[in-house]
Amino acid sequence: MLWFLLVSACSYRTPIEYRTVVAGAENPLTTVKLETIDGRESDMALSDAREIGRLRGLFGNAFPLLEAGPQSVRNVTHDATADALRLARVGVYDRSPRTLVATLRKFWIDGYMGYKATVTVQCDLRDEQGNVLWTSVITGEGGGVNWAGPGTFVRATFQRALDVYVQKAGGQFSSPEFQRNVF
DSSP, X not given: OHHHHHHTTSOEEEEXXXXXXXXXXXXXXXXXXEEEEEOOOTTTXXXXXXXXXXXXXTTSOEEEEEEESSOOHHHHHHHHHHHHHHHTTEEEOTXXXXXXXXXXXXXXXXXXXXXXXXEEEEEEEEOTTOOEEXXXXXXXXXXXXXXXXXXXXXXXXXXXXXXXXXXXXXXXXTSHHHXXXXX
């Protein structure tokens, strides 16, 4: 409890990690080049581009949560999107004629005792000339409770949101519309 009092007027930094959820996926039938863009909405992060949410002190006072560590949110989004593609039997290959542009729109956590993390990605499948062949906005959300301190629950809550994103995106990438355009 004293920890929250000490940092309630400061910011907190936490590494964001992603653990793959697509173990044992079948071999890909085709490939895409995967380009990931950090296009987070500017109204979410008010003061720092590394801001990924708000934590609350004992009295509900908010302070910024900043990403820290070796995996940036762009890299985490790239890895999760690659997993979702694997669910649809689509591999990632830099010389593929089709490009999936995954633009991160939201990567945010907020709450008080219970928190919700949201990951929203706009996915555009493009041909060699850059024409959009298919598009979808996919959101994953996950909840968590701050029992063990911010470092633990933030990573676990974002992992839940990323797991939901991967499952939803894998379904979208398996859709007839996507599959028709990816081959």
